[in-house]
Amino acid sequence: MDFQLSDDQRALRSGMRDLLGAVFDRDRLRAAVERDGVLDRSLWRELGAAGFFALRLPEEAGGVGLGLPEAVLLFEEAGRALLPGPLVATHLAAGLVKGAAEGEAVVTAVAGGLPVAHLAEADAVLLVGAEPPAGEARGAEALTGEALRAFVAAARPVRSMDPLTPLHRAPAGRVSAMETFRVASERTRADAERAPATTERTPAHAGRFRFEAALLTAAEQLGSAARTTEAAVQHAGSREQFGSPVGAFQAVKHLCADMLARTEPARAAVYAAAVTGDPVEIAAAKLLADEAAVRNARDCLQIHGGMGFTWEADVHLHLKRAWLRAASWLDGAGAEDLLAADLGSAGRLPRSSAAYGRPVPEAGGGG
Numbered sequence: 001m002d003f004q005l006s007d008d009q010r011a012l013r014s015g016m017r018d019l020l021g022a023v024f025d026r027d028r029l030r031a032a033v034e035r036d037g038v039l040d041r042s043l044w045r046e047l048g049a050a051g052f053f054a055l056r057l058p059e060e061a062g063g064v065g066l067g068l069p070e071a072v073l074l075f076e077e078a079g080r081a082l083l084p085g086p087l088v089a090t091h092l093a094a095g096l097v098k099g100a101a102e103g104e105a106v107v108t109a110v111a112g113g114l115p116v117a118h119l120a121e122a123d124a125v126l127l128v129g130a131e132p133p134a135g136e137a138r139g140a141e142a143l144t145g146e147a148l149r150a151f152v153a154a155a156r157p158v159r160s161m162d163p164l165t166p167l168h169r170a171p172a173g174r175v176s177a178m179e180t181f182r183v184a185s186e187r188t189r190a191d192a193e194r195a196p197a198t199t200e201r202t203p204a205h206a207g208r209f210r211f212e213a214a215l216l217t218a219a220e221q222l223g224s225a226a227r228t229t230e231a232a233v234q235h236a237g238s239r240e241q242f243g244s245p246v247g248a249f250q251a252v253k254h255l256c257a258d259m260l261a262r263t264e265p266a267r268a269a270v271y272a273a274a275v276t277g278d279p280v281e282i283a284a285a286k287l288l289a290d291e292a293a294v295r296n297a298r299d300c301l302q303i304h305g306g307m308g309f310t311w312e313a314d315v316h317l318h319l320k321r322a323w324l325r326a327a328s329w330l331d332g333a334g335a336e337d338l339l340a341a342d343l344g345s346a347g348r349l350p351r352s353s354a355a356y357g358r359p360v361p362e363a364g365g366g367g
Contacts, residue, residue, distance in 0.1 A: 013073040020081040048103020069274040072219040079223025084164040097124040115167035162320040214330035221293035228300040229259040262292040283335035293322035
């Protein structure tokens, strides 16, 4: 089986890198930091126009009609560029929330007890994995309108380590979040003749959202790990100490080699999981990508020395974002539990979409 990227996939990845270089260069990154992470709606619409969010929607539904492997390539580029915003949730909401596919709507998600990213700016919130009302199919709820306003009013802001990712604490976890949704929905149904419906439901199992979100987050981590590796090598070759580039010193060479040795296995795992869709392989890919992103950013910061801690360098932004992503959707403990359960079972999970229905340990929050 050939796992090499096709010419079309390479062109897709190259095109996204060129697009992000044009619409989200370092000046716009710094401008986003100065705005405390407030989203640039024009940038969001440009991503929508480029098909970033509608990539996996069928062509007859106005999408591009590509698959998860292609989505992984785009999210890898987004991770390289430190592109802010709830990219994963909006991508998953395409076809479910009006305007998400086109970049007209910003969608965030609640999928665990962790804070919710960009809640104040969201046009919809996905409640992933919450228990629905009795007798209804389990899925993912999209809160809009009155239900969304009630949910936001019950949340509270919390301090974020990443200046590009404002956070809110959802009301007392998933159960209370769903209660907020129910109360708001009942109020809206009473006014149904005067106001449009505020929720939409997808028949897909919530597990599909969690695993696909975990894989796309892993792809962002992979992009970040690759970028910090490049930044470390570049700095090691240009920065001089004692009359020689710091990259000439063996300790620095070892750090750079370790960064590459973490990145490439993570890349193989992420790409393979995108092809198979196997939840166990997704869990392994998330673990490897999280480790590569966090440890590479730390090593890159060390190679930069004291400058790495200042706003002059971007590496500390990569480190902070990597920490947040590592706790999102499927954190390390949840991924390890899933892998351990699979190792202890008689057989592996089926490599099909049906595998999303398998019960999994509780995962972290979404974004």
